[in-house]
Amino acid sequence: MVDTKRTASTRLSMFFNNDNVVGHVFAAPFIFGFICFSFIPICMSLYYAFTDYSLGSKVAVFVGAKNFLMLFEDEVFIKSIKKTLQYVFFAVPLKLSFALLVAFVLTRKSRMVTFYRSLYYVPSLVGGSVAVALVWKQLFARKGLFNSVLMNMGFEKINWFGSEALAIYPLILMAVWQFGSSMIIFAAGLKEIPSTYYEAAQIDGANGFQSFFRITLPCLSPIILYNLVMQTISSFMTFTQAFVITAGGPNNATMLYALNVYNQAFKYNRMGYACAMSWVMLVVMSLITLVIFRTSKFWVFSESES
Amino acid sequence: MKKKLVSILLAATMITGGLAGCGSEAGSTQTPDANESVSSETATSEAAPTSETPQAEKAEEKEDASEEPITLRMAWWGSQDRHDKTIAAIELYESLNPNVTFEYEYYSFDDYFTKLKTLVASDEVWDVFQLGGNFPMYLDKIYPLDEFIDSGVVDVSKISEANLKTTRETDGTQLGLTNGINTYGIAYDPAMFEEAGAELPTENWTWEDYQKAADTITEKLGIFGSSTFLTSDFIAGCSTYIGQQGSLGQYSFFNLDLTGMGFDDPQMLTPYIQMRADMIKKGSYPDAGASAEVTNIENDFLVTGEAAMTWVAVNQFPTIYNVCAEQGRELALAPLPKVNASGNSGALIQSSQMLCVSQDSEHKEAAAAFISWFENDVDCNNILQAERGIPANEDVRAALAASATKGQQIMYDYVDSVSKNPTPKEYNVLSPDGQDQVQDNYLNYIQQVVSGEITASEAAEKTYSDAQAIFN
Structure with a gap:
C-alpha cells in the first residue's frame, strides 16, 4: 500500500517536473484564448464565407463560391x-x-x-x-x-x-x-x-x-x-x-x-x-x-x- | 527538492486560477437562471391560492410585481438633447416604480445599429429598444405588443387608429408604439436669404427655386446654400423626388410591400442627381469631405452658420431652433421643394421611430408597461417635449401644445399643413434590408458625376440597379 502511494506521488511529481508539462501549464491561458477567440472564429469565418450569413437573420444558407x-x-x-x-x-x-x-x-x-x-x-x-x-x-x-x-x-x-x-x-x-x-x-x-x-x-x-x-x-x-x-x-x-x-x-x-x-x-x-x-x-x-x-x-x- | 516544490506550487496555482476563472464565469451565467427559477417559483406558489379568488389574484400579482426588483435594459439613438431628456424620463419612471431599475445606453444612429446587430447575433437585444423605418430587418427580434394591449398593460385608448397603424405589420401585428409622427422639411434661416437677396421658400416652391436660392446665397455670402450631403439626401431628397412625379400615388421609390421598385424608368432620377452634382460643383452644397464633419443635427452647417438651409426630420426642428435662437438667429421651416409647383408634395406623415419589446427580454411585461407609460404619460412627455416626433396620444399632444415653445409651435403647424396635403391612399415609408448600401453607393455616384467620371444619367441607372439588386 505504502509502496504504491509512494510511487503514485513520485509519478505525480515526475509528471509535474517534466519540462513539457510545465510549459503547457504556463501556456494554457494563451492556448485557451487562442482557440476560443482566434482559432474557432477563424474556422467559422471560413465556413461563413461560403454562406449568405448575416447578423440580422442568423440563417446561413450555403451558397458555394458565389x-x-x-x-x-x-x-x-x-x-x-x-x-x-x-x-x-x-x-x-x-x-x-x-x-x-x-x-x-x-x-x-x-x-x-x-x-x-x-x-x-x-x-x-x-x-x-x-x-x-x-x-x-x-x-x-x-x-x-x-x-x-x-x-x-x-x-x-x-x-x-x-x-x-x-x-x-x-x-x-x-x-x-x-x-x-x-x-x-x-x-x-x-x-x-x-x-x-x-x-x-x-x-x-x-x-x-x-x-x-x-x-x-x-x-x-x-x-x-x-x-x-x-x-x-x-x-x-x-x-x-x-x-x-x-x-x-x-x-x-x-x-x-x-x-x-x-x-x-x-x-x-x-x-x-x-x-x-x-x-x-x-x-x-x-x-x-x-x-x-x-x-x-x-x-x-x-x-x-x- | 525545493525546485520541485516550487514548480508543483506554481502548477497548482495555475490550475486553481484557471478553475476559478471558469467558476466565476459559470457563476455569472447562472445568476439570471437562478433569478428566473425564483420568480417562477413565486409565480407557482402564488397560483395556488389565487385559483380560489380571482380578485385576490390580481391584487397579489400587482403587489408582487411592484416588489420584485426588475432591471430593464434600454437603448436609443439620437442627439445629446434626446439623451438628456430620455434619461430624465427614465429617472422619473424609476422614482415612480422603485422596483424597476434601468441600464440604458445611447448612441448615434450608425453606432446604434452596429451595436444592435451584434446583440441580435448573440440573442441579447435590450429589453426596450428603438427602431425606425428599417424595422422589417429586425422582425424576428420584436416581441409584439398585442397580448399586452389585450391584457391592459399597454394602453392604446388615446392613440388613434392611424397612428397605431404606422407601427403595425401588414398582417395587423402591433410591433411597438410610435414615439411620434414625423415628416421631412427644410429648415432655413430667413435672414440669410434676405441678406443674399434670394427668394424665400414658399408652400409650392420647386427644386429649381431651391437650387437658384442656394446658388444665390453661395455667390453672395460665400457659405453653403444648403446642407448636408448625407443619407437624408437620399431619404428626404431623392426618394421623395420619385413620389412627386406622375399622378398622386403613382410612383414611389420602393413598392408598397417592399418587394421591388416603385418606378420603372431610372431616368426619373437623373434631374435630381444632375442638380445635386451641379450644386456641389458650384459650392452651394457641401461635398462628402465637408459633410463628414457633420456628425449630428446639432453641428449641422445651418446651426454653425455655414449654410442657409438643411434637411430636417421635423422632430429635430425645435432642437436646432433653440440652439440658433441662442445665437440670435431665428429659423423657419419650409416644405420640401416639388418637381412641379402644382404637382404632388411627395411629403408623407410617418412614424419617427417606435419603442419595441425584445424577444430576448426576460421581463417583457415590465418592458411593455414602460413603453405604455413612455408614450401615454403626460408628465413623462413634458420632459420629452416631443423631441422624438409629435406624440401619438391625444391628451399628451394637447398638454404639450398648451405649453409649446416657439420652435415646437412651428413644428406643430408644419405637420398640420403637411397632413392637409393630398396623400396617396396607401403608402409605405419603411425601408428594405439593404437600403444602407444603396444610399452609400448613391452618394458615391453623385461624387463621380461631380468629378466627371460618369454622367448623371449613368448615375441614375446605377442607383436603380443597386436598389433593384436588393430584391434579387
Whole structure:
C-alpha cells in the first residue's frame, strides 16, 4: 500500500517536473484564448464565407463560391484593393525611413537620448486610438489648423477630405507619424553593430554617408526585413483612421480594406460576404509577405554567410 | 527538492486560477437562471391560492410585481438633447416604480445599429429598444405588443387608429408604439436669404427655386446654400423626388410591400442627381469631405452658420431652433421643394421611430408597461417635449401644445399643413434590408458625376440597379 502511494506521488511529481508539462501549464491561458477567440472564429469565418450569413437573420444558407465571384464585380471592392495598396506602398517605406532616421539620430551618446526616445515613442502608444484620429480630422478640416496656416501664408486653402486625390495622404501621414515601435527596434539593432567597423572605416577614410550605406544599412538589413514585414501586415489592417476620419469617402477614396469588410459585415449586414473578403485579404497579404521574403535574400545581409 | 516544490506550487496555482476563472464565469451565467427559477417559483406558489379568488389574484400579482426588483435594459439613438431628456424620463419612471431599475445606453444612429446587430447575433437585444423605418430587418427580434394591449398593460385608448397603424405589420401585428409622427422639411434661416437677396421658400416652391436660392446665397455670402450631403439626401431628397412625379400615388421609390421598385424608368432620377452634382460643383452644397464633419443635427452647417438651409426630420426642428435662437438667429421651416409647383408634395406623415419589446427580454411585461407609460404619460412627455416626433396620444399632444415653445409651435403647424396635403391612399415609408448600401453607393455616384467620371444619367441607372439588386 505504502509502496504504491509512494510511487503514485513520485509519478505525480515526475509528471509535474517534466519540462513539457510545465510549459503547457504556463501556456494554457494563451492556448485557451487562442482557440476560443482566434482559432474557432477563424474556422467559422471560413465556413461563413461560403454562406449568405448575416447578423440580422442568423440563417446561413450555403451558397458555394458565389461570395467570391461577386467580389470581382464589386466596384467598391476593387477600389478598396487599389486604395489599400496605395496606402501600404506609401505609408510603409515612409514610416520605416523616418523611423530609421530618428533611431540613427537618437543613438548618439547624449544625456537626453532616452528622454527623446520615449518622447518619440508616445505617438505610437496613442496611435491607434480614436482620440488621435479625431484630432487629425480637426487638423485637416476645412477650417482646421493646416488650412489656417496655409491661408495665413497666402496660399489657397486645401480641401483635404473633399478631394478624391488628396484624401488618403493625411491618413498616410498619420501612419508615418506613428513610427515609434519600428524606431525602438531599429535603435536596438543599431546598438548591436560593433563600433570597430566604424572605427576601421574611419581609418580607411570613409565619410559619414559611406559608413551609413556600407556598414549601417547592411548590418541592419535583417532588422529592416523584420520591420518591413510587420509594418506591411499592420498597414493592410489599418481601420481606425479611415473609419473615424473619412468614413471611407470621398467617393471611396479612403475605403481601406478593413473598413470595407467592416461595412459589409456590420453596416450592410452581409457577414458571409465580409468573411469571403477577409479570406481574400489573407491570401493577398500572404502573397505579398512571401514576395518580401523571397526577395530578401538579395538584400538582407547575414553575417554567418559571409 | 525545493525546485520541485516550487514548480508543483506554481502548477497548482495555475490550475486553481484557471478553475476559478471558469467558476466565476459559470457563476455569472447562472445568476439570471437562478433569478428566473425564483420568480417562477413565486409565480407557482402564488397560483395556488389565487385559483380560489380571482380578485385576490390580481391584487397579489400587482403587489408582487411592484416588489420584485426588475432591471430593464434600454437603448436609443439620437442627439445629446434626446439623451438628456430620455434619461430624465427614465429617472422619473424609476422614482415612480422603485422596483424597476434601468441600464440604458445611447448612441448615434450608425453606432446604434452596429451595436444592435451584434446583440441580435448573440440573442441579447435590450429589453426596450428603438427602431425606425428599417424595422422589417429586425422582425424576428420584436416581441409584439398585442397580448399586452389585450391584457391592459399597454394602453392604446388615446392613440388613434392611424397612428397605431404606422407601427403595425401588414398582417395587423402591433410591433411597438410610435414615439411620434414625423415628416421631412427644410429648415432655413430667413435672414440669410434676405441678406443674399434670394427668394424665400414658399408652400409650392420647386427644386429649381431651391437650387437658384442656394446658388444665390453661395455667390453672395460665400457659405453653403444648403446642407448636408448625407443619407437624408437620399431619404428626404431623392426618394421623395420619385413620389412627386406622375399622378398622386403613382410612383414611389420602393413598392408598397417592399418587394421591388416603385418606378420603372431610372431616368426619373437623373434631374435630381444632375442638380445635386451641379450644386456641389458650384459650392452651394457641401461635398462628402465637408459633410463628414457633420456628425449630428446639432453641428449641422445651418446651426454653425455655414449654410442657409438643411434637411430636417421635423422632430429635430425645435432642437436646432433653440440652439440658433441662442445665437440670435431665428429659423423657419419650409416644405420640401416639388418637381412641379402644382404637382404632388411627395411629403408623407410617418412614424419617427417606435419603442419595441425584445424577444430576448426576460421581463417583457415590465418592458411593455414602460413603453405604455413612455408614450401615454403626460408628465413623462413634458420632459420629452416631443423631441422624438409629435406624440401619438391625444391628451399628451394637447398638454404639450398648451405649453409649446416657439420652435415646437412651428413644428406643430408644419405637420398640420403637411397632413392637409393630398396623400396617396396607401403608402409605405419603411425601408428594405439593404437600403444602407444603396444610399452609400448613391452618394458615391453623385461624387463621380461631380468629378466627371460618369454622367448623371449613368448615375441614375446605377442607383436603380443597386436598389433593384436588393430584391434579387
